[in-house]
Amino acid sequence: MAGIDEGRLAELLEELSGSSRRRRQEVAHELATLAREDPGALVAHVDELIDALERPEAQTRWEVLDALSAVAEVNADAVAGAFDGAEASLFDDASATVRLAAFVFLCRYAASSPERSDEAWPLIDEAVQCYHGDAEYRDMLAALLGLARGSASDATRAALADRVRFDAESGSGYIKSFSQEILQEL
Numbered sequence: 762m763a764g765i766d767e768g769r770l771a772e773l774l775e776e777l778s779g780s781s782r783r784r785r786q787e788v789a790h791e792l793a794t795l796a797r798e799d800p801g802a803l804v805a806h807v808d809e810l811i812d813a814l815e816r817p818e819a820q821t822r823w824e825v826l827d828a829l830s831a832v833a834e835v836n837a838d839a840v841a842g843a844f845d846g847a848e849a850s851l852f853d854d855a856s857a858t859v860r861l862a863a864f865v866f867l868c869r870y871a872a873s874s875p876e877r878s879d880e881a882w883p884l885i886d887e888a889v890q891c892y893h894g895d896a897e898y899r900d901m902l903a904a905l906l907g908l909a910r911g912s913a914s915d916a917t918r919a920a921l922a923d924r925v926r927f928d929a930e931s932g933s934g935y936i937k938s939f940s941q942e943i944l945q946e947l
Contacts, residue, residue, distance in 0.1 A: 774809040789820065792828050793825070797831050800828075804836050807840055847870075867888075
């Protein structure tokens, strides 16, 4: 991992389950940053990240979801165990940032194979309906564009097209333009 050795990584992962809320948040942020630099280095440590989805503070959970999203791009099999935690986070009433991070994770996971897209699509679809037009919706559309560019099944691709078609034809602003771009990719 760029700039960190395995010993330091082990220390960070241990602190991720420590008693200090503030330190868990700092460590989760550092791990998310490291995952963006070298997601493969965290593949062997996915279980510790998944466990951290149970922490009470939102920042720890969204940072861990960001790290898991990066890992999903290089090894979706490794993060399959995060699916339930991501589902719970997708409907977090207290944090839009946690919801968005879960949505991005699920889209990246779904983009990795037809089978995973079929597994994740019902949750993704429900979230699109629930959060359409919310402040984080622009970033959700960007994640959907990534799903459209990925290895989704024909059924998921058709369902995604159906979901964004109205906005592509009748929407306005960024919602219309992203929806049109998603349809073009499909």
